[in-house]
Amino acid sequence: MSKKATLAREYVKGLWEQNAVFRQVLGMCPTLAVTVSAINGIAMALATTFVLVFSSVIISSIRKLIPSQVRIASYIVVIATFVTIVDLVMKAQFPELSKALGPYIPLIVVNCLILGRQEAFSSKNPVFRSFLDALGMGTGFLVALFLLGGIREIFGNRTLLGLQILPNFYEPWLVMILPAGAFLTLGLMMGFFNTMSQRKKRLEHQTIIQQHLKPQKPALASDGEAN
Amino acid sequence: MAATTTNPTYKLDLTSSPHVHSRWSTKQAMWMVVFALIPSIISAVVFFGFYQLLIIAVSVGFAVGTEAAIKAIRKRPITIMDGSGIITGLLLALILPPNFNLAFTAIGSVVAIGIGKEIFGGLGYNIFNPALVGRAFLQASFPVPMTTWTAPNYTVDAVTTATPLSAFKFDKVAADLSDLFIGNIGGSTGETSSIAVLIGGIVLIGAGVVNWRVPVSMIAGILVFGGIFYFIDPAAYPNPVFHLFAGGFLFGALFMATDWVTSPLTSKGMIIYGLGIALVLVIIRLFGGLPEGVMYAILFMNSFVPLINRYNRPRVFGEVTK
Numbered sequence: 001m002s003k004k005a006t007l008a009r010e011y012v013k014g015l016w017e018q019n020a021v022f023r024q025v026l027g028m029c030p031t032l033a034v035t036v037s038a039i040n041g042i043a044m045a046l047a048t049t050f051v052l053v054f055s056s057v058i059i060s061s062i063r064k065l066i067p068s069q070v071r072i073a074s075y076i077v078v079i080a081t082f083v084t085i086v087d088l089v090m091k092a093q094f095p096e097l098s099k100a101l102g103p104y105i106p107l108i109v110v111n112c113l114i115l116g117r118q119e120a121f122s123s124k125n126p127v128f129r130s131f132l133d134a135l136g137m138g139t140g141f142l143v144a145l146f147l148l149g150g151i152r153e154i155f156g157n158r159t160l161l162g163l164q165i166l167p168n169f170y171e172p173w174l175v176m177i178l179p180a181g182a183f184l185t186l187g188l189m190m191g192f193f194n195t196m197s198q199r200k201k202r203l204e205h206q207t208i209i210q211q212h213l214k215p216q217k218p219a220l221a222s223d224g225e226a227n
Numbered sequence: 228m229a230a231t232t233t234n235p236t237y238k239l240d241l242t243s244s245p246h247v248h249s250r251w252s253t254k255q256a257m258w259m260v261v262f263a264l265i266p267s268i269i270s271a272v273v274f275f276g277f278y279q280l281l282i283i284a285v286s287v288g289f290a291v292g293t294e295a296a297i298k299a300i301r302k303r304p305i306t307i308m309d310g311s312g313i314i315t316g317l318l319l320a321l322i323l324p325p326n327f328n329l330a331f332t333a334i335g336s337v338v339a340i341g342i343g344k345e346i347f348g349g350l351g352y353n354i355f356n357p358a359l360v361g362r363a364f365l366q367a368s369f370p371v372p373m374t375t376w377t378a379p380n381y382t383v384d385a386v387t388t389a390t391p392l393s394a395f396k397f398d399k400v401a402a403d404l405s406d407l408f409i410g411n412i413g414g415s416t417g418e419t420s421s422i423a424v425l426i427g428g429i430v431l432i433g434a435g436v437v438n439w440r441v442p443v444s445m446i447a448g449i450l451v452f453g454g455i456f457y458f459i460d461p462a463a464y465p466n467p468v469f470h471l472f473a474g475g476f477l478f479g480a481l482f483m484a485t486d487w488v489t490s491p492l493t494s495k496g497m498i499i500y501g502l503g504i505a506l507v508l509v510i511i512r513l514f515g516g517l518p519e520g521v522m523y524a525i526l527f528m529n530s531f532v533p534l535i536n537r538y539n540r541p542r543v544f545g546e547v548t549k
């Protein structure tokens with residue numbers, strides 16, 4: 001299946017169709033924990049993307065050398081290397097962000113999104129495809145975390161990326177920046193997206209049925225509409 | 228196919244067993260609850276002033292409006308006249324602090340119906356008591372207004388006051404039991420007057436609208452669990468009777484925990500559920516960081532209801548016991 005897919009497809013599928021957060025429900029731990037504000041979400045997603053892209057490329061290039069019995073351990077070694085790089089760079093360059101994200105930067109090493117992509121994709125696909133796949137998944141993760149962090153920041157703190165969005169008479173809903181707010185927002189967003197995609201699917205289905213019914217039996221098609 | 232289920236003339240009532248036989252239709256029962264809440268509404272007005280009627284109006288208005296709007300968006304028959312939205316709005320208004328901000332009341336009401344009920348599919352499908360979901364949301368969002376207690380009208384000179392529970396928890400001052408019973412204390416508008424709540428509750432139980440097992444097992448539970456701690460150390464832990472009449476316990480026991488949708492189906496299950504609420508409540512009140520925990524105790528046990536139902540299935544007629 002993946003051999004037939006075009007290169008552009010490998011990138012695009014991670015944005016929406018197989019979005020890590022909304023579709024595959026992977027990487028929930030950082031998603032729920034750090035999205036108190038949009039900037040935290042972006043930083044977390046960028047750090048994850050960096051680790052994901054580099055470890056995908058490395059693992060894809062050595063995929064034929066790794067014995068399958070010890071593949072998980074090998075992936076973890078590669079991933080942990082890049083997580084350490086991210087962790088140390090963030091501590092040195094962005095100490096406030098590093099403090100805000102706390103233990104969730106080192107915890108990228110166990111993010112199932114990263115391990116999942118190695119197991120499902122990089123270990124079976126050539127380097128460039130793995131690179132595009134990782135970049136797409138990372139971008140999808142970034143979009144999801146930005147949306148979640150942005151919504152929570154707007155309602156919980158009146159601001160977006162530190163700029164005040166809502167007027168002063170709006171009383172911030174503290175629940176949105178508490179853990180409960182993360183679950184509420186994520187659940188409502190997933191529900192919304194699922195409803196949208198189901199509606200789209202149903203409409204597509206109906207048009208296909210009508211296209212097939214009309215030329216053969218016009219009477220039956222009108223019957224179907226009445227019901 | 229989809230049209231047949233939304234067609235109002237197509238009437239086929241499918242319910243899951245056990246089939247409870249009741250004198251009342253859902254609509255009649257809901258209106259009975261509204262009727263039974265009248266004493267509490269009166270006590271709210273008497274002790275905290277006419278502004279409380281405005282809170283009730285806003286809460287009910289937004290609850291019904293949200294329900295109608297969501298039903299309209301989902302293209303389902305609009306069921307606001309079954310009274311359940313009105314009850315949710317009323318209950319929410321009665322468990323808010325006196326003179327609560329009207330905008331916050333509206334938010335709580337929308338959340339109660341939207342997230343507490345309609346998101347699960349409407350009446351009968353919700354896991355948690357909608358009014359308590361609304362209150363929990365407000366409690367987490369606006370902690371300061373939610374714990375600002377206006378003193379009742381008949382106290383000498385105070386604008387704000389502590390509730391008897393927080394007075395006991397933080398200052399070890401026990402309130403006068405007669406004040407607790409009549410309701411001349413700080414607290415949420417509808418729950419301070421135990422006598423008004425009891426009148427409404429007894430009407431409901433007498434009319435067969437709510438099952439007596441839930442409130443009775445809750446009251447027995449709090450007397451027993453509260454009593455155990457009282458006998459261990461009467462100086463550190465309050466009298467079980469104080470537990471009974473303080474805070475929102477009676478209101479919760481009679482109007483919140485008895486919600487048909489979110490309480491167990493079997494008699495044994497109802498008793499387990501009532502005792503569970505009492506136990507969680509005593510733990511929160513005595514050892515938790517909060518002075519009051521009726522809301523969390525009920526929400527907590529709501530989440531156990533499917534489990535309680537599962538392990539208390541009535542035996543099928545003719546089933547052989549092992």
